[in-house]
Amino acid sequence: MAVSLLGTGRHAERVFDVVRGSFGEESNDVVARSWRRCMDEYLLHPDRPRDLRALDPAAIEARLDRMSTLVDCARHEMATLYQQLADDESAVVLTDTDGVILHMVASPDFAREVAPLGLRTGVVWSETEAGTNGMGTCLAAACPVSVQRDEHFYTQFTGLTCSAVPVYNPSGEMAAVLDVSSRSTLMQQHLLVLLGMTARMIENRLIDQCFRHAHPLHFHSRPEFVYTLHEGRLAVSDDGRILAANRSALFQLGLQSVNDIRSRRIEDIFQTSQEDLLQRSSLSSFHPVVTYRANAANRFFAVMRRPALEAGALQGQGAVLIHPAGPGRSVATRAAAQAAAARPPGTVATLADPQLARHLDVARRVIARQTPVLLCGETGSGKEVFARLVHEGSPNANGAFVAVNCASLPESLIEAELFGYRAGAFTGAQRSGRRGKILQADGGTLFLDEIGDMPPELQARLLRVLEERQVTPLGSEETISVQFQLLSASHRNLLDLVEKGAFREDLYYRLAGVEVNLPALRERSDRHELMRSLLVAEGGTDARLSPAAEDLLMAYPWPGNVRQLRHVLRSACALADGEPIEVEHLPLALRKTVAAGEYGVSGALPSIASPAVVARLVAPPHDAAPNLPAEGDSAGLAADHRADEPAEEPPLKLNPILANERQVLLKMLEQHRWNVSNVAKAFDVSRNTLYRRLHKLHIRISHPD
Numbered sequence: 215m216a217v218s219l220l221g222t223g224r225h226a227e228r229v230f231d232v233v234r235g236s237f238g239e240e241s242n243d244v245v246a247r248s249w250r251r252c253m254d255e256y257l258l259h260p261d262r263p264r265d266l267r268a269l270d271p272a273a274i275e276a277r278l279d280r281m282s283t284l285v286d287c288a289r290h291e292m293a294t295l296y297q298q299l300a301d302d303e304s305a306v307v308l309t310d311t312d313g314v315i316l317h318m319v320a321s322p323d324f325a326r327e328v329a330p331l332g333l334r335t336g337v338v339w340s341e342t343e344a345g346t347n348g349m350g351t352c353l354a355a356a357c358p359v360s361v362q363r364d365e366h367f368y369t370q371f372t373g374l375t376c377s378a379v380p381v382y383n384p385s386g387e388m389a390a391v392l393d394v395s396s397r398s399t400l401m402q403q404h405l406l407v408l409l410g411m412t413a414r415m416i417e418n419r420l421i422d423q424c425f426r427h428a429h430p431l432h433f434h435s436r437p438e439f440v441y442t443l444h445e446g447r448l449a450v451s452d453d454g455r456i457l458a459a460n461r462s463a464l465f466q467l468g469l470q471s472v473n474d475i476r477s478r479r480i481e482d483i484f485q486t487s488q489e490d491l492l493q494r495s496s497l498s499s500f501h502p503v504v505t506y507r508a509n510a511a512n513r514f515f516a517v518m519r520r521p522a523l524e525a526g527a528l529q530g531q532g533a534v535l536i537h538p539a540g541p542g543r544s545v546a547t548r549a550a551a552q553a554a555a556a557r558p559p560g561t562v563a564t565l566a567d568p569q570l571a572r573h574l575d576v577a578r579r580v581i582a583r584q585t586p587v588l589l590c591g592e593t594g595s596g597k598e599v600f601a602r603l604v605h606e607g608s609p610n611a612n613g614a615f616v617a618v619n620c621a622s623l624p625e626s627l628i629e630a631e632l633f634g635y636r637a638g639a640f641t642g643a644q645r646s647g648r649r650g651k652i653l654q655a656d657g658g659t660l661f662l663d664e665i666g667d668m669p670p671e672l673q674a675r676l677l678r679v680l681e682e683r684q685v686t687p688l689g690s691e692e693t694i695s696v697q698f699q700l701l702s703a704s705h706r707n708l709l710d711l712v713e714k715g716a717f718r719e720d721l722y723y724r725l726a727g728v729e730v731n732l733p734a735l736r737e738r739s740d741r742h743e744l745m746r747s748l749l750v751a752e753g754g755t756d757a758r759l760s761p762a763a764e765d766l767l768m769a770y771p772w773p774g775n776v777r778q779l780r781h782v783l784r785s786a787c788a789l790a791d792g793e794p795i796e797v798e799h800l801p802l803a804l805r806k807t808v809a810a811g812e813y814g815v816s817g818a819l820p821s822i823a824s825p826a827v828v829a830r831l832v833a834p835p836h837d838a839a840p841n842l843p844a845e846g847d848s849a850g851l852a853a854d855h856r857a858d859e860p861a862e863e864p865p866l867k868l869n870p871i872l873a874n875e876r877q878v879l880l881k882m883l884e885q886h887r888w889n890v891s892n893v894a895k896a897f898d899v900s901r902n903t904l905y906r907r908l909h910k911l912h913i914r915i916s917h918p919d
């Protein structure tokens with residue numbers, strides 16, 4: 215390892231100079247203050263380094279026990295941060311408030327290399343012991359700190375650059391320090407941001423863990439930030455009193471400390487009661503609903519849930535439902551699992567489309583015979599919602615529904631996530647080991663989403679598990695028998711992937727006992743009902759769509775399917791703010807697409823749309839070319855025109871989408887008194903484009919005004 219850049223003597227001299235002189239001589243004031251503390255208060259000497267103190271194994275064990283909740287919350291986030299850093303010569307370290315290292319994630323080589331320096335579990339890195347350093351100085355200064363190479367007090371550490379941030383407990387007190395110690399000095403600012411984000415994730419997990427009996431309340435002033443790292447998070451007792459708050463909650467509410475909010479009632483903070491918030495959240499399928507700050511006009515979007523323990527251990531951030539249940543488990547446990555399975559986050563499950571209802575029936579019958587089902591369909595078409603419905607009507611309905619998104623897991627973690635691992639299987643593994651998702655699905659249903667993204671080497675392991683129905687956790691020699699129903703899904707064509715050699719053919723046939731193709735939203739006959747129930751979910755029972763807005767939504771081809779519809783309705787509800795949703799509350803791009811009839815032409819439909827669908831959507835109802843004035847021909851466009859027979863049925867049979875679009879345009883023309891310029895402006899398209907569209911849809915414009 216490189217030692218001081220300056221050499222021991224010169225490094226010590228510089229420390230002396232700065233401490234004796236003014237702080238201005240050292241660019242980093244935090245470091246200069248720390249050097250002064252080291253010399254004046256702790257009586258350390260930069261010339262006389264010493265070995266760092268290490269706790270004995272029993273003392274380490276006792277500390278780990280005391281801090282086990284925090285360390286458990288931190289492990290996963292630290293492993294993820296380590297993956298993100300992609301730097302073999304770095305370590306992610308967690309210390310308690312005495313500076314004792316509790317947990318460290320590093321490559322085995324780097325861990326071996328830095329162990330003699332004291333970068334290992336049980337060693338004390340407080341400033342009093344180790345002089346100026348990332349962890350100790352962060353503790354002493356109680357703020358994020360970056361200590362680069364020669365900024366360390368002792369020469370022995372000047373080969374390292376350490377960045378550290380505080381981690382707070384739900385009472386708002388500093389509970390730990392999260393640090394990255396690396397040989398690299400690059401990207402320190404970026405690193406501090408990443409560390410700050412990881413600390414917040416740990417803090418949110420800690421609130422979840424410590425208040426599993428409380429109601430979690432998620433909120434933000436912008437709906438898209440709810441359920442993200444930036445959300446405000448409160449834990450609320452059964453009687454509506456606030457027990458804990460995260461940092462973002464305090465910031466958004468303009469409060470200084472958790473004490474300013476603890477024990478206060480929901481009504482003191484928001485213009486709503488616990489009852490009302492719970493009811494509206496449930497009605498909206500746990501999508502954010504509007505509320506206001508008590509005694510103020512600040513608007514927030516909030517969701518309140520039932521306690522995790524009561525709801526059957528809904529874990530993590532609104533994601534996967536995991537609950538052990540199956541034959542032989544207690545009735546209470548099964549009932550909790552059932553209740554939780556019946557409340558998947560964000561589901562209104564409207565399946566009035568007869569084709570979909572048939573598919574559901576087939577899938578349920580097939581899965582009851584232990585035959586795997588593969589769901590195919592465009593992104594956002596509701597594959598997971600459908601999978602949950604299959605599970606709920608299956609013989610394993612009392613068991614857990616465990617969803618794994620193969621696309622969102624880093625390749626290096628997917629194996630541990632799926633198969634689990636034994637205690638100490640790798641650096642960074644939990645002390646107690648971990649049950650993988652497959653074992654969690656024992657007696658229930660395993661849903662492998664985006665299966666086409668599973669790395670090839672894991673495909674072989676998965677195939678073996680499916681054939682043998684036995685799992686061997688990482689680092690273990692024990693095989694465990696497991697019984698689960700299997701559903702998988704992909705928006706990619708798996709057979710194409712098989713042909714390209716990216717997906718194993720034998721695995722494909724193993725997964726696709728029966729293949730169910732879910733229709734895109736534009737092909738569903740129940741899209742009207744679905745739109746209505748999503749509207750209630752997003753905007754409450756009073757939410758209304760104006761007829762023109764409704765027609766426009768019915769005319770749009772929805773390349774992002776139900777997910778996109780949900781998002782559009784959510785933002786429209788927010789913009790309409792309690793009034794009926796009008797066309798102008800809908801996204802401009804959507805209006806343009808409908809007005810210009812650009813389905814499949816301007817990229818409105820993604821390439822995943824089948825050629826048949828694209829052909830149907832772009833097929834003109836009439837092949838006569840419009841006779842239009844050239845763009846910019848001011849003479850031809852000087853005046854707007856009036857439709858001759860606006861209400862007349864189109865002479866040719868239009869497909870439902872084009873017929874809808876025609877209705878939208880007619881209504882808009884009516885609304886704008888047949889002023890084509892104004893309608894074009896409302897859709898933000900040129901008049902030429904609009905004329906062309908009107909012609910295609912057989913809306914005749916004849917007399918200039």
Ligand SMILES: Nc1ncnc2c1ncn2[C@@H]1O[C@H](COP(=O)(O)OP(=O)(O)OP(=O)(O)O)[C@@H](O)[C@H]1O
Nearest residue numbers: 560561562563564593594595596597598599776777
């Ligand atoms: N039938 C439905 N009723 C109500 N909401 C639905 C329905 N189908 C889908 N949604 C909503 O649409 C969104 C996307 O659904 P889902 O995650 O099931 O789609 P997906 O096809 O699995 O998506 P991806 O391909 O991206 O994994 C979710 O917010 C879900 O709640």
